[in-house]
Amino acid sequence: MVEGIVTERAGQKITVFVPEEGKYYRGIPLGKVRKKDRIYAGDRVTGRLVDSTTFAIEAIKERKNLLVRPPIANVDKVVVVATIESPPFQSYLMDNLLVVYGFLGIEAVVVFNKVDILSEEGRKELDKWVKVYSDAGYTVIPVSAETGEGLDRLSEELSGVTSIFAGASGVGKSSIISKLTGEHLRVGEVSEKTERGRHTTREVRLIPFKGGFIGDAPGFSRVEALNFMDKEQVRLYFPEFLNYQCRFSDCLHVNEEGCEVTEAVKRGEIACERYKNYLKMIHEFVPWLSEVEGC
Numbered sequence: 001m002v003e004g005i006v007t008e009r010a011g012q013k014i015t016v017f018v019p020e021e022g023k024y025y026r027g028i029p030l031g032k033v034r035k036k037d038r039i040y041a042g043d044r045v046t047g048r049l050v051d052s053t054t055f056a057i058e059a060i061k062e063r064k065n066l067l068v069r070p071p072i073a074n075v076d077k078v079v080v081v082a083t084i085e086s087p088p089f090q091s092y093l094m095d096n097l098l099v100v101y102g103f104l105g106i107e108a109v110v111v112f113n114k115v116d117i118l119s120e121e122g123r124k125e126l127d128k129w130v131k132v133y134s135d136a137g138y139t140v141i142p143v144s145a146e147t148g149e150g151l152d153r154l155s156e157e158l159s160g161v162t163s164i165f166a167g168a169s170g171v172g173k174s175s176i177i178s179k180l181t182g183e184h185l186r187v188g189e190v191s192e193k194t195e196r197g198r199h200t201t202r203e204v205r206l207i208p209f210k211g212g213f214i215g216d217a218p219g220f221s222r223v224e225a226l227n228f229m230d231k232e233q234v235r236l237y238f239p240e241f242l243n244y245q246c247r248f249s250d251c252l253h254v255n256e257e258g259c260e261v262t263e264a265v266k267r268g269e270i271a272c273e274r275y276k277n278y279l280k281m282i283h284e285f286v287p288w289l290s291e292v293e294g295c
């Protein structure tokens, strides 16, 4: 019995990487597997090496998770990439992505790219946002795909795990993956066509990286948390809110009596920017909400 990981699934063609051999095989699912389940990139499979190029897949191991965009199983981490300038930072997009991936149970690493071209003003902005997201409990890494700054730290975060990259178009996701893995990914290409109605079923490939894998297709470039979950759930994916115990356990942190989260915002322990984005996310459901003093 041999273990492998599916690195590519393109139509009927399945590629299996066998770490033990350090080699790729053509995966052939046996009848019982084929009938039972579809196979995805990221699947851990067991089976037999039939010859020097063929892996007979006898079973798919239970999946930790299965992402639809990109279609990859067993994703451990998402690198949410943003820039401070060019394009300008969109904190609402960042917070939505963090909430959605949190909900999907995938650990997020926040990366600010293009630090090589920051203006003086931009540097200050960067420092501010690094503090906001670090204080919220995330790992935050400023990088430059251009100069390589910060990429050592990022590659440490990605060693031994399966990761994907998400974030707006043009922030440098493909550039960072290319720089890290040495694989040529098309840079400057807008691959978000699917969001404008056209459904291109882009195949994903997992690129081996430091004992783990990086997905070569981008995750979400924009999301609205409420398309994924109920408004009552959004607060659970602002990790810094979880440090506070409100009087009511179902407190939405809007203007309830005994809300410790709004008190923490007033005291400056929770970043106003994060709290405001939270309100914006659930806003259409809480039209009565009032502003918090000093925020």
Ligand SMILES: Nc1nc2c(ncn2[C@@H]2O[C@H](COP(=O)(O)OP(=O)(O)O)[C@@H](O)[C@H]2O)c(=O)[nH]1
Pocket (backbone or CB within 6 Å): 113, 114, 115, 116, 117, 143, 144, 145, 146, 147, 167, 168, 169, 170, 171, 172, 173, 174, 175, 176, 186, 187, 188, 189, 190
């Ligand atoms: N100055 C600078 N430009 C970058 C950096 N990373 C990416 N770019 C440029 O930003 C543009 C978009 O990059 P790309 O990797 O295609 O972004 P993606 O849409 O997120 O995959 C390209 O013109 C890249 O050359 C960086 O760290 N510094």
Ligand SMILES: [Mg+2]
Pocket (backbone or CB within 6 Å): 173, 174, 175, 186, 187, 188, 189, 191, 218
């Ligand atoms: Mg790209």
Ligand SMILES: [Zn+2]
Pocket (backbone or CB within 6 Å): 246, 251, 252, 253, 254, 256, 258, 259, 260, 261, 262
């Ligand atoms: Zn509360």
